[in-house]
Amino acid sequence: MTIYDAIIIGTGQAGPFLAHRLSTAGMKVAIIERKLFGGTCVNTGCIPTKAMVASAYAAHMAQRGAEYGVSTGSVKVDMKQVKARKDAISGQSRMGVESWLKKMEKCTVYAGHARFESPREVSVGAERLMAERIFINVGGRAAVPPMAGIEQVEYLTNSSMMNVDFLPEHLIVVGGSYIGLEFGQMFQRFGSKVTIIEMAERLIQREDEDISSAIKEILEGEGIQVRLNAKCVGFSKRGEEIIARVDCASGAPEVSGTHLLLAVGRRPNTDDLGLDKAGVELDERGYVVVDDQLRTRVPGIWALGDCNGKGAFTHTAFNDAEIVGANLLDNDPRRVSDRIAAYALYIDPPLGRAGLTETEVRKLGRSALIGTRPMTRVGRAIEKGETQGFMKILVDAQTRAILGAAILGTGGDEVIHSILDVMYAKAPYTVVQRAMHIHPTVSELVPTMLGELQPL
Numbered sequence: 001m002t003i004y005d006a007i008i009i010g011t012g013q014a015g016p017f018l019a020h021r022l023s024t025a026g027m028k029v030a031i032i033e034r035k036l037f038g039g040t041c042v043n044t045g046c047i048p049t050k051a052m053v054a055s056a057y058a059a060h061m062a063q064r065g066a067e068y069g070v071s072t073g074s075v076k077v078d079m080k081q082v083k084a085r086k087d088a089i090s091g092q093s094r095m096g097v098e099s100w101l102k103k104m105e106k107c108t109v110y111a112g113h114a115r116f117e118s119p120r121e122v123s124v125g126a127e128r129l130m131a132e133r134i135f136i137n138v139g140g141r142a143a144v145p146p147m148a149g150i151e152q153v154e155y156l157t158n159s160s161m162m163n164v165d166f167l168p169e170h171l172i173v174v175g176g177s178y179i180g181l182e183f184g185q186m187f188q189r190f191g192s193k194v195t196i197i198e199m200a201e202r203l204i205q206r207e208d209e210d211i212s213s214a215i216k217e218i219l220e221g222e223g224i225q226v227r228l229n230a231k232c233v234g235f236s237k238r239g240e241e242i243i244a245r246v247d248c249a250s251g252a253p254e255v256s257g258t259h260l261l262l263a264v265g266r267r268p269n270t271d272d273l274g275l276d277k278a279g280v281e282l283d284e285r286g287y288v289v290v291d292d293q294l295r296t297r298v299p300g301i302w303a304l305g306d307c308n309g310k311g312a313f314t315h316t317a318f319n320d321a322e323i324v325g326a327n328l329l330d331n332d333p334r335r336v337s338d339r340i341a342a343y344a345l346y347i348d349p350p351l352g353r354a355g356l357t358e359t360e361v362r363k364l365g366r367s368a369l370i371g372t373r374p375m376t377r378v379g380r381a382i383e384k385g386e387t388q389g390f391m392k393i394l395v396d397a398q399t400r401a402i403l404g405a406a407i408l409g410t411g412g413d414e415v416i417h418s419i420l421d422v423m424y425a426k427a428p429y430t431v432v433q434r435a436m437h438i439h440p441t442v443s444e445l446v447p448t449m450l451g452e453l454q455p456l
């Protein structure tokens with residue numbers, strides 16, 4: 001039995017930073033990884049997908065070259081090179097995390113699957129580790145629901161997509177949310193035929209209806225087939241083809257393609273961790289139950305990142321580590337509820353989001369004002385030839401606080417931060433409205449939009 005001050009399970013987006021904080025504070029730390037250093041974001045999530053989105057954007061712009069007066073000849077995508085570029089970017093990041101941890105003073109790295117043996121003990125293979133503080137950062141994996149015939153067909157998930165170094169002729173994507181849409185658009189741009197099957201009545205249902213329909217229009221405009229109100233109920237093989245059967249009121253009851261990507265949600269890696277031996281409580285979906293400072297109900301055990309169900313992003317996992325570090329080491333009672341929801345969808349153009357949606361503001365029944373502007377009325381977007389999408393912002397009519405915003409358009413993932421930071425500063429929207437922004441940018445139209453607010 002080796003005794004530590006702290007044990008961290010998982011090297012995703014919270015664990016390594018927390019290991020750094022705790023070991024710098026003088027604690028003897030053990031960190032355990034069963035697979036790839038850096039976890040989902042680095043190996044099968046954000047970093048490799050955004051590298052691939054960049055290749056898809058290059059292909060798309062090359063195809064549009066003539067619109068800009070640039071002749072490129074016929075555009076060919078070499079999927080082996082796309083994958084090699086992605087692997088190099090992701091690999092560099094993975095090695096960076098691994099060498100950082102291995103060089104970290106007072107930190108010991110274990111390779112293997114960690115399991116709780118008691119509230120204070122963890123086993124990794126034959127090793128037994130003990131600590132007064134244990135941090136769970138085990139992340140999640142693609143959910144594969146029990147669908148009829150799924151065992152008869154080969155399917156891809158976000159993880160196995162990372163090995164694709166060829167062009168699927170016709171990629172069926174089941175699931176019209178963030179992951180499905182990003183992969184769907186990139187493969188259409190690489191040259192595959194793509195069909196997205198979504199059981200809901202619109203894509204990316206958590207967003208407002210106008211956002212969903214603008215995104216559908218963008219994807220369909222590039223040739224992607226979008227099937228809505230189509231519940232995928234089973235799969236089979238017909239020769240080389242994969243058949244997805246759909247329960248739908250209109251359209252064909254079958255979609256046939258050459259490859260199948262399941263992007264129907266994620267599940268936490270909490271089922272093989274021996275949590276029962278530690279007495280750690282899970283909710284009905286398998287997420288670790290934590291309080292606002294990420295403590296489980298067992299004193300001395302915390303859960304951070306995707307596995308606590310309080311966020312599903314790299315920045316929420318990293319923020320979890322900052323919250324735990326601040327509470328333990330800085331006497332600073334930071335909380336999850338201090339943060340403002342913010343994320344991006346990396347289709348092109350991207351969607352940047354902060355705070356409440358319009359639907360949520362309407363439900364609250366607050367007296368609010370709304371400003372909108374299509375990208376066709378943003379000079380920078382016109383100059384770039386990227387005028388799809390629109391932006392909108394909601395403010396409280398009484399307090400003048402910004403309640404939320406969505407920027408679907410070129411640079412939307414960056415522009416949203418000028419709004420997000422003012423929300424964190426709890427400043428009234430008039431601060432941004434009066435700010436002098438740089439011309440020509442997308443951001444320069446945010447003050448203009450705020451000058452044209454209308455009652456919601």
Ligand SMILES: Cc1cc2nc3c(=O)[nH]c(=O)nc-3n(C[C@H](O)[C@H](O)[C@H](O)COP(=O)(O)OP(=O)(O)OC[C@H]3O[C@@H](n4cnc5c(N)ncnc54)[C@H](O)[C@@H]3O)c2cc1C
Nearest residue numbers: 010012013034039040041045114138139305306312313314
């Ligand atoms: C396709 C895709 C694209 C994404 N794009 C974005 C994006 O653009 N922006 C964004 O913010 N987020 C994105 N995400 C989400 C983001 O990747 C996750 O939110 C983030 O990685 C969560 O970090 P984490 O630390 O909670 O867990 P993870 O990164 O999943 O890390 C958990 C680690 O724990 C290890 N582990 C698990 N169980 C054990 C065990 N028992 N013993 C030892 N080790 C264990 C795992 O091997 C893994 O390395 C994307 C996700 C996917 C799937």
